[in-house]
Amino acid sequence: MRTEAATNHTREIALDDMSHDLSTGVSEPAKATMHRLDDAHALFNAGRWCGAMYMASYAVECLLKTKLMQMYGCRTFHELEDALQRRGILDEYATVLTYHLELLLRLTQRFAQLRQHRLLWPQFVLVNHWLPAWRYTADMANRQDTADFLAAVIQSIWSELTQKLDTDEWNKISLSIGARPEEIRAI
Numbered sequence: 001m002r003t004e005a006a007t008n009h010t011r012e013i014a015l016d017d018m019s020h021d022l023s024t025g026v027s028e029p030a031k032a033t034m035h036r037l038d039d040a041h042a043l044f045n046a047g048r049w050c051g052a053m054y055m056a057s058y059a060v061e062c063l064l065k066t067k068l069m070q071m072y073g074c075r076t077f078h079e080l081e082d083a084l085q086r087r088g089i090l091d092e093y094a095t096v097l098t099y100h101l102e103l104l105l106r107l108t109q110r111f112a113q114l115r116q117h118r119l120l121w122p123q124f125v126l127v128n129h130w131l132p133a134w135r136y137t138a139d140m141a142n143r144q145d146t147a148d149f150l151a152a153v154i155q156s157i158w159s160e161l162t163q164k165l166d167t168d169e170w171n172k173i174s175l176s177i178g179a180r181p182e183e184i185r186a187i
Helices: 002-022 027-047 049-072 077-087 103-108 113-114 120-127 132-136 145-166 167-177 182-185
Strands: none
Touching: 002 145, 027 145, 027 167, 049 077, 049 103, 049 120, 049 132, 049 145, 103 113, 103 132, 113 120
């Protein structure tokens, strides 16, 4: 007879397998980056400081995963994990379905380069203070801390997006959020 814990564990494995294949192309996590950033702005405007920072952090996570998928030519997170594990970059038992921003940045092999950037490194350090446990806490932040956090996220995201995405990718993102690339860049 199966215990409830064993049944729940089996469900978790099935859900984990499903989440590995949710992304069907680089444009999905790229669009998610923009949507999470929009969510962060909506929460900020509603005075939901912790929620705004949480969503903004997800935007960074999505951006890093987008970059990894672009680098390794992968269409799903499962393909990405396999590619990274085959190259010995990701441990056999590790996953890209992580919220650990520094690990994701290291997987892009741009950690050292970013660390040398005198403007973007402090922004990343601030954003990297994000903890997934924030989803379980009451609003513990304030408007100024949240504004600083969002500014750091936006600076890091826009510096990457405006320099690295080609025109076709910009157009896909633009269509998904109903704005032209010029409008997105102007934010």
